[in-house]
Amino acid sequence: MLSGTAGxxxxxxxxxxxxxxxTNVPGAEYPRIDAQNRATFRVEAPNAQKVQLDLxxxxxxxxxxxxxxxxxxxxxxxxxxxxxxxxxxxxxxxxASETFxxxxxxxxxxxxxxxxxxxxxxxxxxxGQIRQCNFYSNVRKxxxxxxxxxxxxxxxxxxxxxxxxxxxxxxxxDRTGWATQGKMNVIMDNLIAEGKAKPxxxxxxxxxxAAMYKAKPGEDPNEARSRFGADFTPLLLNEIIPFTxxxxxxxxxxxxxxMAGLSxxxxxxxxxxxxxxxxxxxxxxxxxxxxFNAETELxxxxxxxxxxPAEFNKKVHAFFVGIGSEEGQRMxxxxxxxxKGGINNVYYESPGTAHEWLTWRRCLHxxxxxxxx
Numbered sequence: 381m382l383s384g385t386a387g388x389x390x391x392x393x394x395x396x397x398x399x400x401x402x403t404n405v406p407g408a409e410y411p412r413i414d415a416q417n418r419a420t421f422r423v424e425a426p427n428a429q430k431v432q433l434d435l436x437x438x439x440x441x442x443x444x445x446x447x448x449x450x451x452x453x454x455x456x457x458x459x460x461x462x463x464x465x466x467x468x469x470x471x472x473x474x475x476a477s478e479t480f481x482x483x484x485x486x487x488x489x490x491x492x493x494x495x496x497x498x499x500x501x502x503x504x505x506x507x508g509q510i511r512q513c514n515f516y517s518n519v520r521k522x523x524x525x526x527x528x529x530x531x532x533x534x535x536x537x538x539x540x541x542x543x544x545x546x547x548x549x550x551x552x553x554d555r556t557g558w559a560t561q562g563k564m565n566v567i568m569d570n571l572i573a574e575g576k577a578k579p580x581x582x583x584x585x586x587x588x589x590a591a592m593y594k595a596k597p598g599e600d601p602n603e604a605r606s607r608f609g610a611d612f613t614p615l616l617l618n619e620i621i622p623f624t625x626x627x628x629x630x631x632x633x634x635x636x637x638x639m640a641g642l643s644x645x646x647x648x649x650x651x652x653x654x655x656x657x658x659x660x661x662x663x664x665x666x667x668x669x670x671x672f673n674a675e676t677e678l679x680x681x682x683x684x685x686x687x688x689p690a691e692f693n694k695k696v697h698a699f700f701v702g703i704g705s706e707e708g709q710r711m712x713x714x715x716x717x718x719x720k721g722g723i724n725n726v727y728y729e730s731p732g733t734a735h736e737w738l739t740w741r742r743c744l745h746x747x748x749x750x751x752x753x
Contacts, residue, residue: 402491408476417492420452432466458494459738460561462487484552484592499745500563505573506532510559515623519615527559531579541629543636543752545582550643551589558584561737578752585620588612589644638751640664642740654682657695662751664700666743674717689722698750702728704739
C-alpha cells in the first residue's frame with residue numbers, strides 16, 4: 381500500500397516546521413516542504429525491500445518500525461518538478477500527489493515555493509476562463525482538443541474583439557501543460573488586473589510532440605526529426621486558427637496575432653511564425669528556438685525571413701527569446717547574433733532555473749506585456 385498520509389507524526393519537528401505541498405491531493409499531509417525548500421516524503425510499504433524517491437536525483441528512503449518509509453531531500457530549486465517513487469525497482473506515481481503529463485507520461489509533481497511566486501498565485505482579481513474545445517481534424521483524422529483562455533472581460537464586454545496568442549508546450553508534454561503546470565490563466569489574470577498586459581485570448585494546443593523523440597532502429601535521425609511534430613504546421617494554420625476565429629470574438633489580422641512556445645514548442649514557433657510573417661507579428665521562444673547557426677545562416681533560414689533586417693523589424697513588433705540561467709548560453713548567443721545581424725529582439729534570463737516550468741512561467745510573464753501595444 382502507498383500512502384502520503386499514513387504514519388506521519390503530527391508532533392514531530394518536521395511536521396510542525398513544514399507545510400503540505402500545494403500539489404498534494406486533497407487531505408494529503410505529505411510530501412511536506414520546509415522553509416529551506418527541503419521536501420519530506422513518506423510512503424507506507426511495510427513489505428517492500430527498497431524504496432526510493434526519483435526527483436531528478438535519486439534519494440534512498442529509510443524504513444521505520446511502523447513500515448513507513450521516509451526521506452527528506454536536499455534544498456530543492458524553487459518551481460515545479462516531476463518525480464517518481466520506486467519500490468523494489470518499480471516506478472510509481474505518488475497517490476498523495478496530483479499527476480501531470482510530462483516527459484511523455486503521467487507523473488507526480490511537486491510545487492516548491494519561489495520568492496517571486498506572487499505573479500502566478502491566485503489573487504482577488506477578475507478571473508478569466510479556460511475552455512476546453514473539441515473539433516475534428518482532417519489533418520490528423522481524429523478529434524482534437526484545445527484549451528482556450530479568455531480574459532475576465534470577455535463575458536462582460538460582448539462587443540469587444542480580442543488579439544490571440546497561440547502558445548505551445550514542449551516535447552514530452554501535451555495541450556494541458558500551460559493550463560496546469562504553466563498556470564497561464566493565473567499569470568494573465570494578474571497581469572491584466574495590474575494593467576501590465578492587454579486582455580487577450582490564448583490558445584494552447586497539441587503540438588504532436590507528446591511522445592519523447594526517438595528515431596526507430598535503422599531510421600535516419602535527421603529525417604525522423606524533421607517529421608517529429610511536423611503535422612502541427614497545417615493543423616495550426618488550416619484548422620486551429622480558423623476554428624478559433626470562427627468560435628471566439630477575435631481580431632483576425634496579423635497585428636493582433638502572436639505565437640510562442642517552450643522548448644520544442646519554441647522550435648515549432650520559429651518554424652511556423654518566421655515562415656508566415658503575413659500571419660504573425662509577435663514571436664517568442666522560451667528555452668527553444670531555431671536549430672541553425674545564426675552566424676552563418678542568418679540570411680537564408682526560414683525562407684530568408686532575416687535577410688532584410690529593416691523589413692523584419694518593421695513587421696515583427698516583438699521578438700522575444702528567453703531561457704533559464706542554468707540552461708547554458710545558447711539563447712543568449714542567438715540573441716547576440718541576431719542583434720549583430722540587425723534583428724531587434726528582447727532577451728530574458730530566468731535567474732537560478734533550468735529547463736523547467738518556473739523558467740517558462742517567468743518567460744510568459746515577461747513576454748505577454750510586450751504584446752499588442
